[in-house]
Amino acid sequence: MIFFLLLLVLVVIAQIAEFFIPVLPWLYDAHVYIVPVIVFYGAMALPFPLMLALALCAGLLLDALTVQVIGGKVEISAGSSILLYGVLAGLMHGLRPLFARGHWEVHCILSGVGTSLIVLTQYLMIAFRRGSPIFTREVWWQIGGPGLIAMALAPIVFLFLQWMARMTGYSYVLERGRFE
């Protein structure tokens, strides 16, 4: 439980930090997203109910901080990010056995893919609402760039969270027997 609460606090801190991390001009102004990596780690390390709770909080924050109400219209309805995080975290949760056996590489790659999927889904939602999905090189880089960055960040974030899990006495490895 302590570890779950720590993850929650980290999600909030990371979400605030994202405001102050500049975009990467050499990657077509791609944003750096840390929250999805933390949520995806939580999806593998936490039991199902807590994983859902983490996805719920991260989705709520993302919705509250990004969704715009313009001229009395909501472009992406509140709750859509919760659903997105829920589904992606659920998929990652299904790969727990692999994670428990110490195969992190798949999850690092999937963290990147998941991050890009979140950005892509947001883009598709606004593009269809605005009436014209345009896919230029900039769009693809702004979708793929955050995923690549998340992929690169994932091992560091995972190692840090693993260390935190050890410090708080939390171990998903206790459940290892169930997967083997």
Next chain:
Amino acid sequence: MSRANVIALLIFGAILGYFLSFGPESTRKFKAGVYQLLAPFLSRGSGLQKQITSVRTGLKSLEQMERENANLQVENRALRATNQALRDVEHEVNRMRHALNYRERSVFKLIAAEVITRDSSTWWRTVTINRGKRDGVEPDTPVVTDEGLIGKTTSVSDSISVVLLISDENCKLAASVEGSREQGIVSGERVTAGLNPSLDLNFLSKQADLKPGKKVYTSGMGGVFPSGLLIGAVKSFRIRELDGQAQLTPAVDLSHLEDVFVVTGRK
């Protein structure tokens, strides 16, 4: 699936359904509430970011000094550091004086505000300012600098507001071109690579033939933006199938926003 998992899934579904049912007003309130909760952290983060930037600038000048003079003395270094700090103060004073002058000169009633964060999402161009309902800011209020228009407020909480920049595709405003009868709608581009994007002025007549450098102002139609606010200058003009379109360079450098003003009415 265990019973606990099923219950968790049901609760998750119920909460999700609750949020999905939100209308625009509930979403705006929810957004304002969360921003209000995070306001102290965002303001503090902004201060911290400025300090870090200042330290980084200081380090850079130290490196340059080392290159220029390997035998730099400690006393000299201290003096330069003090000088740097004073320059920061001078810059701050100049900025404030400039802002104050503009507020006094302006024909609008203005509330001074400071930009505390830039957009954290890929698809919306926004900034957050440190003024909210408590200071008299309302949603859909124009925000300007002494150089021109930068956008309008969307979500407003007690002490913090989100400003949608004119470079966002969704921030549409009626505009007129100086020295002509041409009127059109200005909007940003959905995706831009580069910190200072162009704006599009659409629905011009095909005969408009606007020359680069012509200034574009808000026309006052639509109700949100008063007339006479400078938006930008014409960069190029092209004729499309049904209308003419001009590309504009924003009057304000949207990548370096520090002090802004919320327009609350005319004096």
